[in-house]
Amino acid sequence: MINGILHPKNVIAQLVQHGVSHYVTLPDSETAHMYQALMDEPSITVVPVAREGEAIPVAAGLFIAGQNPVISIQNAGLYEAGDALRGLALGIGLPLVMFIGYRGHNRKGDTPDSAATFLEPYLHMWRVDYFVVESDEDLDRVPLAFDLAAKTNQPVAVAIGTEYAKSVEPSEVAQGGSR
Amino acid sequence: MITYADACRVINNSRDEAVVVTTMTQTKYWYQISKHPDLDIGIANAMSKASSVAFGIALGKPDRSVICLDADGSLLMNFGSLATIAGMAPKNLYHFVFNNGIYSVTGGQPLPTPGVDYAKAAEACGYASAYRFEDVESLDSLLPKILAGPGPVLIEIMVQGEPQAEGVDQTWESNAKMPLQLRALRKRLTGSDDWGPGGPYL
Numbered sequence: 233m234i235n236g237i238l239h240p241k242n243v244i245a246q247l248v249q250h251g252v253s254h255y256v257t258l259p260d261s262e263t264a265h266m267y268q269a270l271m272d273e274p275s276i277t278v279v280p281v282a283r284e285g286e287a288i289p290v291a292a293g294l295f296i297a298g299q300n301p302v303i304s305i306q307n308a309g310l311y312e313a314g315d316a317l318r319g320l321a322l323g324i325g326l327p328l329v330m331f332i333g334y335r336g337h338n339r340k341g342d343t344p345d346s347a348a349t350f351l352e353p354y355l356h357m358w359r360v361d362y363f364v365v366e367s368d369e370d371l372d373r374v375p376l377a378f379d380l381a382a383k384t385n386q387p388v389a390v391a392i393g394t395e396y397a398k399s400v401e402p403s404e405v406a407q408g409g410s411r
Numbered sequence: 412m413i414t415y416a417d418a419c420r421v422i423n424n425s426r427d428e429a430v431v432v433t434t435m436t437q438t439k440y441w442y443q444i445s446k447h448p449d450l451d452i453g454i455a456n457a458m459s460k461a462s463s464v465a466f467g468i469a470l471g472k473p474d475r476s477v478i479c480l481d482a483d484g485s486l487l488m489n490f491g492s493l494a495t496i497a498g499m500a501p502k503n504l505y506h507f508v509f510n511n512g513i514y515s516v517t518g519g520q521p522l523p524t525p526g527v528d529y530a531k532a533a534e535a536c537g538y539a540s541a542y543r544f545e546d547v548e549s550l551d552s553l554l555p556k557i558l559a560g561p562g563p564v565l566i567e568i569m570v571q572g573e574p575q576a577e578g579v580d581q582t583w584e585s586n587a588k589m590p591l592q593l594r595a596l597r598k599r600l601t602g603s604d605d606w607g608p609g610g611p612y613l
Contacts, residue, residue, distance in 0.1 A: 253471075254470070254471075256467075277470075279470065279499060280495070280498055280499075281463075281491070281492075281495045282491030282492065282494045282495045283489075283491040285460075285489070286460075286463045286489065286491065286492055286495055289457065289460035289463035289464045289467065290463050290464070290466055290467040290470075290495075291467060292464055292467060292593070293463065293464040293465065293466060293467020293468040293469075293470070293471065294467040294468070294470060294471040295467075295471075295597070296452075296464075296467070296468055296471070296593055296596055296597045296600065297467065297468045297470070297471025297472040297597075297600055297601075298471060298472070298597065298600055298601035298603070299470075299471040301467075315457070315458070316457065316460060319456045319457030319458075319460070320457045320460060320464070322610055322611070323456055323457070323586070323589075323590070323610055323611065323612065324589060324590040324593055324609075324610055325590060325606075325607075325608060325609020325610035325613055326609075326610075327606075327609070384609060385606070385607055385608065385609025385610065386609055386610070
C-alpha cells in the first residue's frame, strides 16, 4: 500500500466543486472512510448498489434524468461490471467519472493481488483513460478526469491507489491525532 | 396466461406520461403501440440492466413516474437490483416483470429454474408492494390503482412464451438506436440538448 495520505474531505470538495449529485457505490476496503464522510455531505446523495454491475446503468439513468453522478467501485467489481461498461458507458458515450479502488496497488509492480495486476491492462483494453490518485497531492488529477469525460463523452477512471484516511474528529486531535 | 400484446396494451392504457424502459420481447410489442415514443427507451446491447437504468431515472426525476418492462431471464441476471431498488425505495418506480420461464430471444431455452416467484422476491426485498397476474382481466382492472399508488411496486405478469426463431441482428443502426433514444429522452426530461456524440455508434 502507498504511504501517501488521501483525505475523504478533499475528494468530497472536488465532487462538490464539480456539481456531483449522486455517488453510486458498492463500498470496498479502500473507500470505507469515504463512505462515512459522504454521509455528512448534504449535497451528494449516496446510492448503494448490491453488485458493481448495477453502478454504471444506475448512473446512466441518473444522467438521463439530468443529474450529475459518479460511481465508486473496487477494481475487482469493475471486472464484474465489464458488460455494463461496454454497453451503457462506452456504447452510449456516457460522460462518467468512475472512482475505482485500486486494491493491491503498491507501486512496486510486483503484487500478490491479481486485482491490482489487471487493473491498468483492463482499462487499456477497454480504451478507458484514467488517472491514478495516491494522496492529496494528486488531487489536481480529479478535475482532469471530469474535464476529459465531458469533452469526450466517455467514461474516465480515477484509480484510488491508497486507502482513504479516517476522518479526524476534533476530539481525536486534542488527544493526539487519529488512530 | 397473458399474451405480450395484451399486457402491453393494458399497460399503455394506464401509462399517462410515464417514462417507459423496456427490454427483450416486450420492446417489440411496446414500440407497436406506445403513445409516447419520445418517453421510451429500449434497452438493447446491455442485457439485464433495464431495471437499473429505470431505477436511476426514477431517482433522478422523482416527479415523473417510471415504468420498467423487465423480463424474467433479465432480472435473474441482475437479481440484486431488487435489493438496490428497495433500499432507496423510489415512490415513482413501477417494475413489471414478464415471466415466461424461457429465454425467448435465443430460441426458448428454459431458465435455470422456472419456478421463481418474482413478486414474492420483491416483497421480501422490501418493495412497497408486489402483485402477480395470470389473466389480463385482473391486470386491466387493478393496474390504474396500482400505478396511482406509491412505488416501488413489482408487477409480475405470467405471459405465454414466444420463442424467437432467429437470433438478434446486431447492426450499426440497431446499436445506434439506444444512444439516440437516451439523448432524446434526456432532452425531453431536462429541456437541455447538451449531450453530444460519443462512443462507437454516434
